[in-house]
Amino acid sequence: MNVQNNNSVILTENVTKEYHDNGVAVHALNGISMSIERGEFTAIVGPSGSGKTTFLNIISGLDRLTQGKTWLAGKLLSEMSGRELSDFRRDHIGFIFQAYNLIPVLTVEENVEYIMLLQGVPKTERRERVHGVLEQVGLEGYADRLPTRLSGGQQQRVAVARAIVSRPALVLADEPTANLDSHTAVGLIEMMRDLNQESGMTFLFSTHDVRIMERARRLIVLEDGRIARDEIQAAAAGRQA
Amino acid sequence: MTLYLKLAWRNIFRNKRRTFIAGTAIGIGLAALIYTDALIIGMERNMIDSATASFLGEGQIHREGFQETFEVEKSIVNLADVSARLDAEPIVDRYAVRAMSFAMISSPANVSMISMVGIEPEKEQYLSQIDEALIDGGYFEGNNRRDIVIGSKLADLLEVGIGDRVVLTAAQAHTGDLAQEMFRISGIYYLNVAELDRGMAFIGLPMAQQMLNIGQNAHEIAVRFTSNEYGRDRSLPFWSEFSTDGNEAQGWVDLLPQLEAAFELSDFSTILVAIILFGVVALGIINTLFMSLYERMFEFGVMRAVGTRPLAMGRLILFEAAALAAISVVFGALLGLVVTWWSASVGIDYSGIEFAGVTFRELLYPELALMQFIKYPFWVFVFTVVIGLYPATYAARMSPARAMRESF
Numbered sequence: 001m002n003v004q005n006n007n008s009v010i011l012t013e014n015v016t017k018e019y020h021d022n023g024v025a026v027h028a029l030n031g032i033s034m035s036i037e038r039g040e041f042t043a044i045v046g047p048s049g050s051g052k053t054t055f056l057n058i059i060s061g062l063d064r065l066t067q068g069k070t071w072l073a074g075k076l077l078s079e080m081s082g083r084e085l086s087d088f089r090r091d092h093i094g095f096i097f098q099a100y101n102l103i104p105v106l107t108v109e110e111n112v113e114y115i116m117l118l119q120g121v122p123k124t125e126r127r128e129r130v131h132g133v134l135e136q137v138g139l140e141g142y143a144d145r146l147p148t149r150l151s152g153g154q155q156q157r158v159a160v161a162r163a164i165v166s167r168p169a170l171v172l173a174d175e176p177t178a179n180l181d182s183h184t185a186v187g188l189i190e191m192m193r194d195l196n197q198e199s200g201m202t203f204l205f206s207t208h209d210v211r212i213m214e215r216a217r218r219l220i221v222l223e224d225g226r227i228a229r230d231e232i233q234a235a236a237a238g239r240q241a
Numbered sequence: 242m243t244l245y246l247k248l249a250w251r252n253i254f255r256n257k258r259r260t261f262i263a264g265t266a267i268g269i270g271l272a273a274l275i276y277t278d279a280l281i282i283g284m285e286r287n288m289i290d291s292a293t294a295s296f297l298g299e300g301q302i303h304r305e306g307f308q309e310t311f312e313v314e315k316s317i318v319n320l321a322d323v324s325a326r327l328d329a330e331p332i333v334d335r336y337a338v339r340a341m342s343f344a345m346i347s348s349p350a351n352v353s354m355i356s357m358v359g360i361e362p363e364k365e366q367y368l369s370q371i372d373e374a375l376i377d378g379g380y381f382e383g384n385n386r387r388d389i390v391i392g393s394k395l396a397d398l399l400e401v402g403i404g405d406r407v408v409l410t411a412a413q414a415h416t417g418d419l420a421q422e423m424f425r426i427s428g429i430y431y432l433n434v435a436e437l438d439r440g441m442a443f444i445g446l447p448m449a450q451q452m453l454n455i456g457q458n459a460h461e462i463a464v465r466f467t468s469n470e471y472g473r474d475r476s477l478p479f480w481s482e483f484s485t486d487g488n489e490a491q492g493w494v495d496l497l498p499q500l501e502a503a504f505e506l507s508d509f510s511t512i513l514v515a516i517i518l519f520g521v522v523a524l525g526i527i528n529t530l531f532m533s534l535y536e537r538m539f540e541f542g543v544m545r546a547v548g549t550r551p552l553a554m555g556r557l558i559l560f561e562a563a564a565l566a567a568i569s570v571v572f573g574a575l576l577g578l579v580v581t582w583w584s585a586s587v588g589i590d591y592s593g594i595e596f597a598g599v600t601f602r603e604l605l606y607p608e609l610a611l612m613q614f615i616k617y618p619f620w621v622f623v624f625t626v627v628i629g630l631y632p633a634t635y636a637a638r639m640s641p642a643r644a645m646r647e648s649f
Contacts, residue, residue, distance in 0.1 A: 062546055063642035082551050090548020097543060097645070104540070106249035117244050162547070163417050 359449020562629025
């Protein structure tokens with residue numbers, strides 16, 4: 001099913017996720033309905049166990065929901081097979097995780113190139129885009145390095161480069177600054193916000209980081225698997241404008 | 242495809258120690274298989290040589306039924322014609338005619354039942370090793386018709402030495418009359434085969450023919466072929482061509498059925514060793530791949546998240562198994578080559594040990610063969626990859642969210 005006449009990148013309808021932990025039913029998400037529009041820079045916040053990561057996993061097709069519906073870029077995820085979901089993520093979503101983001105045996109260039117290799121992008125174009133995006137994240141000259149020879153901040157920049165290189169409709173970032181020092185974290189957030197403003201790429205964060213919250217245009221607060229608050233931050237919106 | 246090959250190759254070197262241990266285990270398994278195979282080939286050849294070269298020959302021709310009854314009357318039909326055909330047979334290298342019967346040998350000290358064998362000494366030396374195994378005296382030197390060569394254990398039993406007199410008594414053909422002749426011990430041999438050292442006595446063929454009253458006839462023709470494989474080949478036309486007119490031609494494989502049975506047992510042992518080794522290796526491979534997989538759960542989760550298809554994840558694990566197998570196979574083949582080559586150059590001393598009625602007389606030399614380095618490495622490689630299917634399937638079915646969740 002396609003959702004037409006809609007500017008939504010993500011649309012969820014009564015999303016529920018229940019799983020069992022040692023035989024005990026845990027309601028991670030309780031009927032979440034929401035929409036994320038193209039070009040948003042949105043943060044999902046909430047205490048540990050509130051369902052932030054589960055929500056990101058559900059809307060990206062990494063996990064299956066128990067009830068409800070999720071559309072991503074107009075596609076109903078529950079209708080897709082595992083392979084279709086893989087291809088869909090490859091083509092429409094960029095991921096940034098908290099840590100261990102990169103494939104350690106591949107160089108920076110190969111890590112960034114990875115998704116384009118899966119997409120079958122020709123070599124010349126791959127190289128051009130990789131070098132362009134590495135320049136964008138300030139890592140020109142690091143192409144041949146292995147991730148282990150980079151700092152945490154540099155590794156996250158590579159992760160950002162990998163997430164945006166295929167020009168996805170949506171970038172999902174799960175606690176991207178959790179392991180970074182304050183200075184590096186601010187630099188990374190600013191960089192992502194610049195990318196959002198320059199290219200109109202949609203960013204959705206799950207975070208505890210107040211610096212991201214401050215810079216997010218929209219803040220969705222989750223508590224016990226429910227949306228407790230969903231608000232546009234005037235200050236951040238103003239800064240973006 | 243290239244991407245996953247590259248990834249797999251690099252991944253197996255992420256934990257060099259583990260790869261080294263797993264590769265060594267697989268490699269030693271392969272080397273053990275190669276060595277076992279070489280040892281069994283060497284052992285079979287040694288046993289065939291011991292069994293056929295001592296006295297038996299690679300093939301024999303008898304009158305039908307002679308083998309079962311040892312009746313003196315059952316001499317070879319048309320011996321002259323058979324000999325002429327053997328002379329013209331291209332696959333026959335040498336042959337020797339024998340007349341034989343049960344007989345009683347007596348000395349002043351003792352008496353014993355033996356097989357009396359009349360031989361042509363010049364021809365016999367190419368078929369048996371009596372001449373080479375002499376420990377005292379000579380091998381029918383001087384053409385004395387009353388010379389007799391006996392085994393060392395028989396000499397001990399009779400308490401005789403070179404030059405001593407013994408008397409042979411045998412029943413004659415057709416009449417059953419007893420013929421008795423006196424002989425002088427001219428040679429004593431030691432073959433380290435109990436049956437030959439204690440139970441046989443060799444005299445000249447004419448004397449045996451005379452004693453047994455069989456004219457110019459004989460009971461056995463022992464044959465040595467141009468290739469030692471012929472004696473094992475039941476489909477060889479030679480056997481049917483010479484099994485005519487009431488005669489029967491047989492290879493050692495039929496003359497010594499226990500030897501073939503022993504070889505089948507050896508082959509079974511090889512299979513058993515292979516199953517045990519492969520089982521151990523399989524557990525090692527599964528353990529290695531799963532340890533490697535569990536260590537990288539989050540990484541696999543990330544790879545799946547960014548769009549790697551489930552099948553591609555499985556393929557990556559399979560390639561890692563293949564890369565591990567490739568390294569192990571090269572190592573194992575080299576180790577197998579070195580160990581087998583060394584063992585083949587120094588030999589293994591099993592001499593005097595009897596197995597399946599055959600006593601090892603020479604050092605046992607494992608035999609290297611090209612097939613050992615094609616067949617076993619190929620199967621170890623295939624086996625390793627097949628074993629890799631289990632962790633590969635696990636990786637392919639892994640939910641990305643669960644992989645990332647369980648990695649913490």
